[in-house]
Amino acid sequence: xxxxxxxxxxxxxxxxxxxxxxxxxxxxxxxxxxxxxxxxxxxxxxxxxxxxxxxxxxxxxxxxxxxxxxxxxxxxxxxxxxxxxxxxxxxxxxxxxxxxxxxxxxxxxxxxxxxxxxxxxxxxxxxxxxxxxxxxxxxxxxxxxxxxxxxxxxxxxxxxxxxxxxxxxxxxxxxxxxxxxxxxxxxxxxxxxxxxxxxxxxxxxxxxxxxxxxxxxxxxxxxxxxxxxxxxxxxxxxxxxxxxxxxxxxxxxxxxxxxxxxxxxxxxxxxxxxxxxxxxxxxxxxxxxxxxxxxxxxxxxxxxxxxxxxxxxxxxxxxxxxxxxxxxxxxxxxxxxxxxxxxxxxxxxxxxxxxxxxxxxxxxxxxxxxxxxxxxxxxxxxxxxxxxxxxxxxxxxxxxxxxxxxxxxxxxxxxxxxxxxxxxxxxxxxxxxxxxxxxxxxxxxxxxxxxxxxxxxxxxxxxxxxxxxxxxxxxxxxxxxxxxxxxxxxxx
Numbered sequence: 001x002x003x004x005x006x007x008x009x010x011x012x013x014x015x016x017x018x019x020x021x022x023x024x025x026x027x028x029x030x031x032x033x034x035x036x037x038x039x040x041x042x043x044x045x046x047x048x049x050x051x052x053x054x055x056x057x058x059x060x061x062x063x064x065x066x067x068x069x070x071x072x073x074x075x076x077x078x079x080x081x082x083x084x085x086x087x088x089x090x091x092x093x094x095x096x097x098x099x100x101x102x103x104x105x106x107x108x109x110x111x112x113x114x115x116x117x118x119x120x121x122x123x124x125x126x127x128x129x130x131x132x133x134x135x136x137x138x139x140x141x142x143x144x145x146x147x148x149x150x151x152x153x154x155x156x157x158x159x160x161x162x163x164x165x166x167x168x169x170x171x172x173x174x175x176x177x178x179x180x181x182x183x184x185x186x187x188x189x190x191x192x193x194x195x196x197x198x199x200x201x202x203x204x205x206x207x208x209x210x211x212x213x214x215x216x217x218x219x220x221x222x223x224x225x226x227x228x229x230x231x232x233x234x235x236x237x238x239x240x241x242x243x244x245x246x247x248x249x250x251x252x253x254x255x256x257x258x259x260x261x262x263x264x265x266x267x268x269x270x271x272x273x274x275x276x277x278x279x280x281x282x283x284x285x286x287x288x289x290x291x292x293x294x295x296x297x298x299x300x301x302x303x304x305x306x307x308x309x310x311x312x313x314x315x316x317x318x319x320x321x322x323x324x325x326x327x328x329x330x331x332x333x334x335x336x337x338x339x340x341x342x343x344x345x346x347x348x349x350x351x352x353x354x355x356x357x358x359x360x361x362x363x364x365x366x367x368x369x370x371x372x373x374x375x376x377x378x379x380x381x382x383x384x385x386x387x388x389x390x391x392x393x394x395x396x397x398x399x400x401x402x403x404x405x406x407x408x409x410x411x412x413x414x415x416x417x418x419x420x421x422x423x424x425x426x427x428x429x430x431x432x433x434x435x436x437x438x439x440x441x442x443x444x445x446x447x448x449x450x451x452x453x454x455x456x457x458x459x460x461x462x463x464x465x466x467x468x469x470x471x472x473x474x475x476x477x478x479x480x481x482x483x484x485x486x487x488x489x490x491x492x
Contacts, residue, residue, distance in 0.1 A: 110382045
């Protein structure tokens with residue numbers, strides 16, 4: 001199929017979904033070559049420079065076949081938020097379409113894709129007019145952007161009776177010293193700022209953080225698990241920045257024209273969404289093989305080199321890596337942690353390695369395979385819940401492509417995708433029907449407290465049903481029954 005097909009009426013936004021290992025990038029490149037498209041990578045780890053193997057980036061040769069954007073441009077020593085991604089991706093999509101090209105969004109970071117398709121994010125700061133990621137121009141090695149630091153400060157310390165004021169700690173020094181109108185109007189949220197807080201005190205810090213959220217935004221507190229310090233901190237940050245509860249802003253989004261219970265309205269009318277599917281057992285086998293191939297390509301050397309260089313930077317900051325931040329969230333860092341620490345920055349030669357080193361390497365590989373398979377399952381569930389679980393009016397159609405048989409990939413995946421696109425671009429109905437919707441009726445934010453399991457908090461009706469059938473719940477029930485029997489005997 002050649003570029004510039006006869007009868008083309010409109011240029012859709014193409015979105016390619018699928019678990020890792022199903023060939024999303026390959027399909028994006030093939031569509032781009034044939035239809036004059038440009039690829040926008042929606043992968044939160046591939047935005048970082050270097051580390052090509054662990055983040056599984058497309059090669060330079062593959063990138064040369066079709067223009068790629070949003071890949072390999074952020075320092076690994078910095079953080080890059082979903083708001084940064086959205087603010088850069090949206091104008092990029094408009095630019096690509098204005099040049100008569102087709103924007104193709106592809107990647108495995110679910111919330112990146114959601115931020116593009118739906119108006120669901122809340123801006124970091126209502127007074128920040130930046131839409132091009134200006135925070136990214138900070139000198140390398142100076143840590144995350146100011147916006148991210150605000151949330152991290154809360155998340156890592158928690159709220160308590162400390163004399164340090166939250167609004168003084170998170171606004172710019174100029175605003176705090178001037179006693180700006182923003183600072184005067186915001187409630188003073190106090191937080192626990194003792195850098196030497198003991199591990200046994202972390203729970204109390206998180207609890208007080210959650211208590212503060214319940215005080216300023218009880219509706220949002222009901223939607224978030226008390227131990228999810230990241231989401232709790234984010235909601236408190238939104239309250240401080242916007243002067244109103246997070247839950248109120250979400251409600252305003254839902255009430256906008258085109259909005260619904262899932263959030264704000266869909267941004268684009270002409271969207272073609274492909275979901276590359278694969279039989280579970282075959283996909284798992286393929287993923288295990290890919291991890292082994294990454295090892296042969298130099299995965300361990302890449303990890304050791306980065307670990308050595310990054311530790312050199314951290315040494316000067318008296319800090320340590322966190323596996324919930326930035327590039328360290330990539331599958332591979334946490335799984336090889338013990339192995340990397342044992343090597344202490346030295347090169348690794350398996351032929352001369354000790355039994356312990358080989359054992360640590362093997363454990364790291366097995367852990368990486370397990371986590372990769374688990375992540376693939378999570379990606380599949382997301383498509384079902386966030387696309388197929390929504391009403392037709394609030395989510396685009398999704399066309400399934402069977403990527404199980406790689407030998408038949410050109411027919412089962414590529415040709416079917418091109419035929420669907422051809423029809424849609426001519427404003428015709430594709431012969432291949434979109435996947436059926438299975439609308440999810442359950443309230444995923446419903447809050448339950450299990451008194452039998454020591455007041456454990458469970459969010460979501462489906463999770464509550466699973467909890468009631470779990471071994472843990474049944475064990476607590478048996479324990480309660482034994483206690484009742486013992487008390488009855490004592491009363492005799």
